[in-house]
Amino acid sequence: MTTDHQSPLPDASRPEARDRIYRSPSGIAGGALLLFIVGWLGVDALVSGHGRTPWLALAGLILAVPVVSAFTLRPAVYANDDRLRVRNPLRVIKLPWGQVASLRSHYSNEVVDTSGTKYQLWAVPVSLRARKKATRQPLRGTGGEGRLSSLGRPSSFGRGAAADAPARPETDRIMQELRETAESRATADTAQGEVTVRWAYEVIGPALAGAVLLAILLVTG
Template identity: 65%
Template sequence: MTTPDRPTPAPDSSVPESRDRIFRSPGGIVGGVLLLAIVLWLGIDALVSGHGRTPWLALAAMVLITPLVTAFTVRPAVYANEERLRIRNPLRVIVLPWGSVASLRSGYSNEVVATSGTKYQLWAVPVSLRARKKVTRQQSRAAAQASGGGTQGRPGASATPAKPTRAQGDQIMHDLRELAEIHEKAERAQGEPTVRWAYEVMAPAVAGAVLLAILVAVG
């Protein structure tokens, strides 16, 4: 006696097939942490040693400034996997399936263009003209050494580490373009872009601004 085959459950389409690759700005994170440390140091000092309205003004300023500094320095990130590109900007989170990405462009800023024509800036991948010039100088020196014979390839010569061919931001954009080209036709990578406002950042900032305005108006 044979038992009937049980239907195989359909795969859960909500689970990504691959883990996210995360791209962030180390310089932005370091700068943000330093700014937050200064804000907290000054604010806590005013709360502890201030008199009259000073502690309340310091509290309102901290509630206003802290989420904004966090939003524009520590928060930005870009997440990419086989299905979609997720951009966490200071005040918005944009999710674009690869099928909805028309291009990824680099100029004075890095941005992604949806098939609808809408542009979204990648805050976590800033353009560094200084880094581009540094890589260009390194490539020029390497080419000059190669044309002049240099020491590379001589017996007993020490190995020279390979120089980067792109600035960090440009390399990230190159990697994202490759992901887009590979997965743009995949069935799981189709859909419309979605945009969500970062109320978790905006709400405390607005509360701090309102409190500060009330304290200033009351005098």
């Protein structure tokens, strides 16, 4: 291996940083179950159906499979040192960190660019139930006593110190991690550029074809 020093590669030829990938396990599990049910019913209708039933089943499968996949299996968030890439059901948004104004959490998690446009993070859903559970955990950790320090915070003295610390919901932890990356990389030279939005024609095309075929079959029936 040589150790001679060379000038840095230009930005165009610089390899892209490795992504951190965030997805929803519950969404993936639910999508897999739905696809299994849809596939089972659809294939059964194709094989054992009579008359127009196989055609209706085929149209339904062409429509249902991409739609179910888009809203359950497809959503993902990819983050590296240069940009945030949001893969939502019908769009893919690329935001260099220099274009990210904020990452907000309320009833949904979303990223806001410098122009004020908001994009929802489908792959990082908000769980209000997990938040409520996290806020109740400190009291359970103290055996229901909820002992407070002189500053009004849960006491961290003794064996209950670790239990007193609230466990943050996973999606809140992810959002905090993304905020920290956005803050630290906002002014980096490699994190500048324009926001790009691409429609997911690989999802829209098959779904539209299935919808058209299904409509024709229903109208001509």
